[in-house]
Amino acid sequence: MxxxxxxxxxxxxxxxxxxxxxxxxxxxxxxxxxxxxxxxxxxxxxxxxxxxxxxxxxxxxxxxxxxxxxxxxxxxxxxxxxxxxxxxxxxxxxxxxxxxxxxxxxxxxxxxxxxxxxxxxxxxxxxxxxxxxxxxxxxxxxxxxxxxxxxxxxxxxxxxxxxxxxxxxxxxxxxxxxxxxxxxxxxxxxxxxxxxxxxxxxxxxxxxxxxxxxxxxNGNGQVAKICNNMLLGISMIATSETMNLGVRMGMDPKLLAGILNTSSGRCWSSEVYNPCPGVQENSAATRGYTGGFGMPLMAKDLRLAVNAAVDTKTTVMLGALAQQLYNQMAANKDYENLDFSAAYKWLSENSK
Amino acid sequence: MxxxxxxxxxxxxxxxxxxxxxxxxxxxxxxxxxxxxxxxxxxxxxxxxxxxxxxxxxxxxxxxxxxxxxxxxxxxxxxxxxxxxxxxxxxxxxxxxxxxxxxxxxxxxxxxxxxxxxxxxxxxxxxxxxxxxxxxxxxxxxxxxxxxxxxxxxxxxxxxxxxxxxxxxxxxxxxxxxxxxxxxxxxxxxxxxxxxxxxxxxxxxxxxxxxxxxxxxNGNGQVAKICNNMLLGISMIATSETMNLGVRMGMDPKLLAGILNTSSGRCWSSEVYNPCPGVQENSAATRGYTGGFGMPLMAKDLRLAVNAAVDTKTTVMLGALAQQLYNQMAANKDYENLDFSAAYKWLSENSK
Amino acid sequence: MxxxxxxxxxxxxxxxxxxxxxxxxxxxxxxxxxxxxxxxxxxxxxxxxxxxxxxxxxxxxxxxxxxxxxxxxxxxxxxxxxxxxxxxxxxxxxxxxxxxxxxxxxxxxxxxxxxxxxxxxxxxxxxxxxxxxxxxxxxxxxxxxxxxxxxxxxxxxxxxxxxxxxxxxxxxxxxxxxxxxxxxxxxxxxxxxxxxxxxxxxxxxxxxxxxxxxxxxNGNGQVAKICNNMLLGISMIATSETMNLGVRMGMDPKLLAGILNTSSGRCWSSEVYNPCPGVQENSAATRGYTGGFGMPLMAKDLRLAVNAAVDTKTTVMLGALAQQLYNQMAANKDYENLDFSAAYKWLSENSK
Amino acid sequence: MxxxxxxxxxxxxxxxxxxxxxxxxxxxxxxxxxxxxxxxxxxxxxxxxxxxxxxxxxxxxxxxxxxxxxxxxxxxxxxxxxxxxxxxxxxxxxxxxxxxxxxxxxxxxxxxxxxxxxxxxxxxxxxxxxxxxxxxxxxxxxxxxxxxxxxxxxxxxxxxxxxxxxxxxxxxxxxxxxxxxxxxxxxxxxxxxxxxxxxxxxxxxxxxxxxxxxxxxNGNGQVAKICNNMLLGISMIATSETMNLGVRMGMDPKLLAGILNTSSGRCWSSEVYNPCPGVQENSAATRGYTGGFGMPLMAKDLRLAVNAAVDTKTTVMLGALAQQLYNQMAANKDYENLDFSAAYKWLSENSK
Known part of the structure; x- marks a missing residue:
């Protein structure tokens, strides 16, 4: 599913x-x-x-x-x-x-x-x-x-x-x-x-x-969508960085996710769609990052968000950096067809 | 409170x-x-x-x-x-x-x-x-x-x-x-x-x-804390960027927060502690960012997180950028005594 | 001039x-x-x-x-x-x-x-x-x-x-x-x-x-221009961060510039157009960042560069971050009319 | 050599x-x-x-x-x-x-x-x-x-x-x-x-x-060194992003380097130590990024720089991001033993 x-x-x-x-x-x-x-x-x-x-x-x-x-x-x-x-x-x-x-x-x-x-x-x-x-x-x-x-x-x-x-x-x-x-x-x-x-x-x-x-x-449907997806895109990388850091420091990923999700760090990406394989039974991460919301789609939405920010003289530093990271994964043939939560895979496999 | x-x-x-x-x-x-x-x-x-x-x-x-x-x-x-x-x-x-x-x-x-x-x-x-x-x-x-x-x-x-x-x-x-x-x-x-x-x-x-x-x-109490606070610190800036973008594009902030909070962009920072003044009655943002969790404390926790990442050869790009942003606010006399959700104020007032 | x-x-x-x-x-x-x-x-x-x-x-x-x-x-x-x-x-x-x-x-x-x-x-x-x-x-x-x-x-x-x-x-x-x-x-x-x-x-x-x-x-005139200006835009912020760091750590700015300019850190921004006031007699920095190449122009050129990068699936993380920083300064009424080397002023005055 | x-x-x-x-x-x-x-x-x-x-x-x-x-x-x-x-x-x-x-x-x-x-x-x-x-x-x-x-x-x-x-x-x-x-x-x-x-x-x-x-x-020898190396480290990634962008947009790398080096984008990394293979006969890039200044050394120097920045309440956003990138390459077994100019290789090969 x-x-x-x-x-x-x-x-x-x-x-x-x-x-x-x-x-x-x-x-x-x-x-x-x-x-x-x-x-x-x-x-x-x-x-x-x-x-x-x-x-x-x-x-x-x-x-x-x-x-x-x-x-x-x-x-x-x-x-x-x-x-x-x-x-x-x-x-x-x-x-x-x-x-x-x-x-x-x-x-x-x-x-x-x-x-x-x-x-x-x-x-x-x-x-x-x-x-x-x-x-x-x-x-x-x-x-x-x-x-x-x-x-x-x-x-x-x-x-x-x-x-x-x-x-x-x-x-x-x-x-x-x-x-x-x-x-x-x-x-x-x-x-x-x-x-x-x-x-x-x-x-x-x-x-x-x-x-x-x-x-x-009129037009605000688009605003709501790119705002939501920008926040989602950043949160997913943030959750990936956090889970990866915790695991490399020796914590059990399920235990860490459980703590985050009852704490102030919790977000949809940690709670519903955790990017670390095995934390949730039915997540994209656990099924090998297949299906889901692909890298190029997230890259496209973040591009709309960053361009809108520039047009309205708004600063989105984390948004711009997240855009680059999804672009990079979307441009990599090993990641372009994976779900956007494969940011975790990318981070953890780059440090090998 | x-x-x-x-x-x-x-x-x-x-x-x-x-x-x-x-x-x-x-x-x-x-x-x-x-x-x-x-x-x-x-x-x-x-x-x-x-x-x-x-x-x-x-x-x-x-x-x-x-x-x-x-x-x-x-x-x-x-x-x-x-x-x-x-x-x-x-x-x-x-x-x-x-x-x-x-x-x-x-x-x-x-x-x-x-x-x-x-x-x-x-x-x-x-x-x-x-x-x-x-x-x-x-x-x-x-x-x-x-x-x-x-x-x-x-x-x-x-x-x-x-x-x-x-x-x-x-x-x-x-x-x-x-x-x-x-x-x-x-x-x-x-x-x-x-x-x-x-x-x-x-x-x-x-x-x-x-x-x-x-x-x-032993030691994992510390790991859990810096992981949670790194994710929290990034999420707060991400929420601030997103709310600021939506508002500057013409959306009502309460309406935008409502949409995010029933969507995949939701996080503790958007739902419980929204950094945009007026969105929540009792938030730090609504009371002028007084009290709460100060900029220097968040800067300190992110420093621990980034140093731990370097020590364990872990990449935390959003974490490192968030650290710099909290450092900058902690070093600014107009922000150093404010709650960390004043990231919204900083973003919106820098574009004046 | x-x-x-x-x-x-x-x-x-x-x-x-x-x-x-x-x-x-x-x-x-x-x-x-x-x-x-x-x-x-x-x-x-x-x-x-x-x-x-x-x-x-x-x-x-x-x-x-x-x-x-x-x-x-x-x-x-x-x-x-x-x-x-x-x-x-x-x-x-x-x-x-x-x-x-x-x-x-x-x-x-x-x-x-x-x-x-x-x-x-x-x-x-x-x-x-x-x-x-x-x-x-x-x-x-x-x-x-x-x-x-x-x-x-x-x-x-x-x-x-x-x-x-x-x-x-x-x-x-x-x-x-x-x-x-x-x-x-x-x-x-x-x-x-x-x-x-x-x-x-x-x-x-x-x-x-x-x-x-x-x-x-045909078209490569444009490529050369945005490539040069992206590298220039990043280098100017990098030089500003570096000069600001050295000065805050207690070094004489002229001495530091002299060392950088005979070393591997040298660049056009440090050597010809140093952003720290007083280092060079005729620089924009020394005359209060008046004249020169304005923030909105650099922001525009970096936008072209980042969009070109996205179009060609190229990763420009420093470029994207620099774009956001010039955007932020171009959106700030105290900086929008200043030369782009006022990045130094922005960095040093934000930490006050 | x-x-x-x-x-x-x-x-x-x-x-x-x-x-x-x-x-x-x-x-x-x-x-x-x-x-x-x-x-x-x-x-x-x-x-x-x-x-x-x-x-x-x-x-x-x-x-x-x-x-x-x-x-x-x-x-x-x-x-x-x-x-x-x-x-x-x-x-x-x-x-x-x-x-x-x-x-x-x-x-x-x-x-x-x-x-x-x-x-x-x-x-x-x-x-x-x-x-x-x-x-x-x-x-x-x-x-x-x-x-x-x-x-x-x-x-x-x-x-x-x-x-x-x-x-x-x-x-x-x-x-x-x-x-x-x-x-x-x-x-x-x-x-x-x-x-x-x-x-x-x-x-x-x-x-x-x-x-x-x-x-x-006393102590300023250290300041000079980390300042120079921070500027060098950022410039090298900036040059790599720029050369990679130009090449992917269809420019001849030697021609692009020649233009940068007679223009405002020039820096030691573009002029003396160009990271794109083939641009200079004797560069680390041309000999497969062997020898030179290794990733872990640049990562170490940038860590000293970023920590010094935090200690002195100085903002180094590009510095912090560059640190993460060298850390990531130093943690990757395919890059850890290469010269730091292999940032170009990393950028160009991640978009494959």
Whole structure:
């Protein structure tokens, strides 16, 4: 099983709701109760980007809405879309249940609810603003959810352009990895200028994820994600340095982890995802650092964080150093395919 | 109120017990049940080092055992010891309830249970091995507990020398600060070669602390403490960088903290001791970073950690950088007296 | 006087020529001797971007070629261009000596030799590829020199697009600052796919600079510049840490600098531009860190370097940390306007 | 051949003399011209510590003074001393030319001029202050030169204790490695409270080294050495990061080195000791990083530097990070025996 980096079990979901209630109220959002009505008008749902993450997300969304709406999908990889078509266009009474679009533009022409899941900012720019892009046909009837992890400035640029067309827009980057995408237990960090849009988006996101976390205005979904992952990335290396130091000084790793986890040094990386093999039965570390959250992904998120820091004149010294370390591991063929907790392996094996 | 850095509430105490049960069993320790008998023989308890930490610890120990044993104390600061004498030597039937020793040697001559609480390795060396030091009179009847935070090598040297004399020795560095010392809620991280010695020491430590954590053989109390504090020190700066980044990118700090704390970025520093003012009502940050765990103390602990890393050929890149940052703040007159969570203040005010 | 960061005196110019002779030969470049003929055909020279650097560069280029060619200039700031027009269009026989273009496109339509000097990659993209950009009219007769400091990928993209149009293209970022721009003593680091283009460009660059350094194929001018400035940026902080350490340990700073400079620790920052006030009579440090190379410029160059490192999977730990430190100083209003050697001031004043 | 890290050729020697003249004058030292007279009285020269560095140094000192004085040597390794005896006690008229002492004390009893060359502070403490140590017999007639690299506080403690006995003392750590020790071309960095002692020591040091550099009062020889080596250690990693970045971005390494070395990025590590193989014919890099200055030695010197920084409340962020990197390489069996410029190899091979 692959770890879900934000989800914490059903119990933590309740905590999210409780804890976030006041900030949302504090921002004077009101639930209008009219969202269900609007939802019923949706005839076709669009999905752009069916990669490692997008494909299982689209599958879960399809399964959740197939009785209420038709689908239209787009990906530059035609094999992926034709496979999806084959697998899901199985309704004998509706040959048109799933369609494959020739361009993002066609998706916008046919669907009123659209999800995009793309690798990086430049792909978002191209899909939204490029030739035959979504913007050719977006308007007041559209709700667009971008689940890509991109920089805040691109996310706010997309949202602003959508709002100018009268469309509803949210940014909703995810955490939880391909495992969470498959099991529908992703966490969505949602940026939305209005609560109404947030509420509109929720039923769709809930088919793909378990925690739908409100993060503030458009763009803040991205901020929350890179902030969380920067802190996670640093903590994982810090935990690795600490466990490695303790072990080399003669301590039993399980005993050390137990002490840290009941003390002020505890963090998610020490408690839930300890990088030292054998400390936890089901950790990535114990299964040889396979699966999980890969080095290049953490390196990418830290790059977004450090660039955002430079743009906002913010100092992130530990963040910048952590970025270099993940870059180094991502560039090393013995580590590039391992889970990011292999920072422990890297540290301990470099001192041999 | 001042934070207790390891203690987590009574509920966590149970967790310590539960979690640590198996490692201890795993190490084949057995509780003999004979410890109480031995305890009854103690006639006089010694305490060396009545500084900011030692004085309240000695007071709690006195209050807990005054009906069972007399006391003898030593400190180079005579004002401290004469005050203690005045305050506690109040039994009309026993003019000798508390004595002030002229040297550590005299403490060893009169007391069979001895606690030492000293600032650094060189003071421990002097008190134990120096002229008129404890070693002049230690033997089979002694139980000696050193609560100082020192390097592992000095701790094991002391223990080895004590064992050669037939004495019982544990190292038991604390966390919890002066607040924990006063309220008797310190956490003791205990290194002991035998479970019998650990059990013998417990009743005394329990008068001064709430969590008595077994950490392995002699010296491992020190290892556990510097490992925990290194991870804590890094995490606090990482949390400060992250909160500062999020705020400068436009997020509400309470909302950001809420998201981190239900996500994979959470750590004790974000959850219990958030460095951003206003996020938590009772944090050091919210009360202007007063009280708490000062910059020089964190700088000292990180120095021990980095030196231990160099000695054991262990790489601690984030640890070394964090050490420099705390050193810098400890050397700055605007920060030296603040709680270590003022790393947030330092980061945010340097970008003005 | 303001420092020239690459120039070293006329003597070093000879060294460049000597040292670089073999690499150039090694790359099988041949000087054809036909360059002068081509040069004589130039009727009008264009210059786009007359900012703090571009204005004095354009002035020197004008003064060097006013007898041989006319000029056309463009900048979004119309005040700048009209001032240039007033100052330089003074030939009574040629009312058309200097023209102000309405767009980069017009520059390309009228001039065959074009220099651009722009702040960052996005401006280069806009001036070359945007609406009414240079590309609307570039062709076989054009020689285009981009002196902007931008990332390698944009520089190679520009060069490739120019080559496809049959134009000659070089990238030629400078060092030497506004002082070097004014006195015509800049160093140009030139990337050029062919020696012929390098030779063609030289006469123009020599009116604006003293050292014209060949760096390899197109884009390598940018590589050389960011590599040099990354090493410079790290060395300056390293020298500052070292001088500060020595002084705080009781050494006379002049004596320490003298020892470093005759030893293996010496570097340009210790020898030519020592950051400790008083060590050198004419250093930026001694005159209060005024003038020189500002914090935001060093922060920008290090950002280009770190991003290039991430793109090429290269580890630059010291580079990334130095970037954060210059960012921090550039974000601090007491330091943002100071020379980058004020790293010494920052280090010494933070420990007060 | 092994590199001399401070020596720069005879020409630089002149520069030392010229440059340092004024600081020395400024400190009101006068050469009395009486030093030769005192020298003639020396009957026996002592040498303690004949390890990898000490043995060739003692040999050169013996060869330079064998016509003027006898010798007495001490090392805990008796094989070393008996070999020295066999090799050098070859005067048929003087069976007592070289003696092997039973203890440092005996050296002090027999010799009036003494050189010590020991691995670290604890050995210096033992040889000088331990049982049967030098202090048992030192007095007004002694000139003692300690060439060990140790921390400043131990060096000043030794000097102060010697001065209290009326002896003359200098600290004189070296650079130049075992190669410089063998060829007698070491650089001595000399701390001396008086110029007279400096002048007295010079004739002896000149038999073992080429540059005898005055660094200020006692202890400052150590300060100069760790400052130089910290700057060197950082510069070497910085040069390695820079060369590696340039090469990975497509530049010819010789061309890049040529540009750096005529620019503001140049430093001893780029110019004299370039870490990229093939850039210089005779560099450690080109011969596979054999010989030279080993990783553990650089790690040791950086540890002294970082500890000194912490003691003096000085911030050395790049220094601390460089220390960790050399520690990591020194702990890696593939790198521990290589020259410190193998930082380039480490960086480039970690990204494979």
């Amino acid at each position: 692959i770890a879900s980096f934000l989800a914490r079990s059903s119990q933590s979901k309740t905590r999210v709701a409780t804890k976030l209630a006041s900030p949302i109220t504090g921002l004077r959002f009101k639930s209008t109760g009219r969202t269900k009505k609007k939802l019923s008008k949706v005839k076709r749902i669009g999905f752009v980007g069916l990669g490692n993450m997008g494909l299982p997300m689209a599958t879960n969304l399809f399964n959740g809405f197939k009785d209420k709406a038709d689908f239209i999908i787009y990906d530059i990889n035609q094999k992926t879309t034709s496979n999806f078509l084959k697998d899901h266009n199985t309704d004998p009474n509706n040959k048109d249940k799933v369609k494959v679009a020739k361009s993002p533009l066609e998706v916008a022409q046919e669907a009123t609810v659209i999800v995009t899941m793309l690798p990086a900012s430049q792909h978002v720019e191209s899909v939204y603003f490029g030739k035959d892009g979504l913007f050719g046909a977006l308007g007041e009837n559209h709700l667009v959810m971008d689940a890509s992890t991109i920089d805040q400035s691109m996310a706010t640029r997309v949202a602003k352009a959508l709002h100018e067309k009268g469309a509803k827009a949210i940014d909703a980057p995810v955490s939880g990895g391909t495992g969470g995408a498959q099991t529908g237990t992703l966490t969505f960090m949602v940026g939305s200028n209005t609560n109404a849009d947030f509420e509109l988006a929720k039923p769709y996101l809930e088919k793909m994820g378990k925690n739908i976390v409100y993060c503030g205005t | 001042i934070a207790s850095f390891l203690a987590r509430s009574s509920q966590s105490k149970t967790r310590v017990a539960t979690k640590l049960a198996s490692p201890i069993t795993g190490l084949r320790f057995k509780s003999t049940g004979r410890t109480k008998k031995k305890l009854s023989k103690v006639k006089r308890i010694g305490f060396v080092g009545l500084g900011n930490m030692g004085l309240p610890m000695a007071t709690n120990l006195f209050n807990g055992f005054k009906d069972k044993a007399d006391f003898i104390i030593y400190d180079i600061n005579q004002k401290t010891t004469s005050n203690f004498l005045k305050d506690h030597n109040t039994d009309p039937n026993n003019k000798d309830k508390v004595k002030v020793a002229k040297s550590p040697l005299e403490v060893a001559q009169e007391a069979t249970v001895i606690v030492t609480m000293l600032p650094a390795s060189q003071h421990v060396e002097s008190v134990y091995f120096g002229k008129d030091g404890l070693f002049g009179a230690l033997g089979e009847n002694h139980l000696v507990m050193d609560a100082s935070t020192i390097d592992q090598s000095m701790a094991t040297r002391v223990a080895k020398a004590l064992h050669e004399k037939g004495a019982k020795a544990i190292d038991a560095p604390v966390s919890g600060g002066t607040g924990g010392a006063q309220t008797g809620t310190l956490t003791f991280m205990v290194g002991s070669n035998t479970n019998a010695d650990f059990e013998l020491a417990k009743p005394y430590l329990e008068k001064m602390g709430k969590n008595i954590v077994y950490c392995g053989t | 303001i420092a020239s960061f690459l120039a070293r005196s006329s003597q070093s110019k000879t060294r460049v020529a000597t040292k670089l002779a073999s690499p150039i030969t090694g790359l099988r470049f041949k000087s054809t001797g036909r360059t002068k003929k081509k040069l004589s055909k130039v009727k009008r020279i264009g210059f786009v971007g007359l900012g703090n650097m571009g204005l004095p560069m354009a002035t020197n280029l004008f003064n060097g070629f006013k007898d041989k060619a006319d000029f056309i200039i463009y900048d979004i700031n119309q005040k700048t261009t009209s001032n240039f027009l007033k100052d330089h269009n003074t030939d009574p026989n040629n009312k058309d000596k200097v023209k102000v273009a309405k767009s980069p496109l017009e520059v390309a339509q009228e001039a065959t030799v074009i220099v651009t000097m722009l702040p960052a990659s996005q401006h280069v993209e806009s001036v070359y590829f945007g609406k009414d950009g240079l590309f609307g009219a570039l062709g076989e007769n054009h020689l285009v020199m981009d002196a902007s400091t931008i990332d390698q990928s944009m520089a190679t993209r520009v060069a490739k697009a120019l080559h496809e149009k049959g134009a000659k293209a070089i990238d030629a970022p400078v060092s030497g600052g506004t002082g070097g721009a004014q006195t015509g003593t800049l160093t140009f680091m030139v990337g050029s796919n062919t020696n012929a283009d390098f030779e063609l460009a030289k006469p123009y660059l020599e009116k604006m600079g003293k050292n014209i350094v060949y760096c390899g194929t | 092994i590199a001399s890290f401070l020596a720069r050729s005879s020409q630089s020697k002149t520069r030392v003399a010229t440059k340092l003249a004024s600081p020395i004058t400024g400190l009101r030292f006068k050469s009395t011209g009486r030093t030769k007279k005192k020298l003639s009285k020396v009957k026996r020269i002592g040498f303690v510590g004949l390890g990898n560095m000490g043995l060739p140094m003692a040999t050169n000192l013996f060869n330079g003074f064998k016509d003027k004085a006898d010798f007495i040597i001490y090392d805990i390794n008796q094989k070393t001393t008996s070999n020295f005896l066999k090799d050098h006690n070859t005067d048929p008229n003087n069976k007592d030319k070289v003696k092997v002492a039973k203890s440092p004390l005996e050296v002090a009893q027999e010799a009036t001029v003494i050189v010590t060359m020991l691995p670290a502070s604890q050995h210096v403490e033992s040889v000088y202050f331990g049982k049967d140590g030098l202090f048992g017999a030192l007095g007004e007639n002694h000139l003692v030169m300690d060439a060990s690299t140790i921390d400043q506080s131990m060096a000043t403690r030794v000097a102060k204790a010697l001065h209290e006995k009326g002896a003359k003392a200098i600290d004189a750590p070296v650079s130049g490695g075992t190669g410089g020790a063998q060829t007698g071309t070491l650089t001595f960095m000399v701390g001396s409270n008086t110029n007279a002692d400096f002048e007295l020591a010079k004739p002896y040091l000149e038999k073992m080294g080429k540059n005898i550099v005055y660094c200020g009062t």
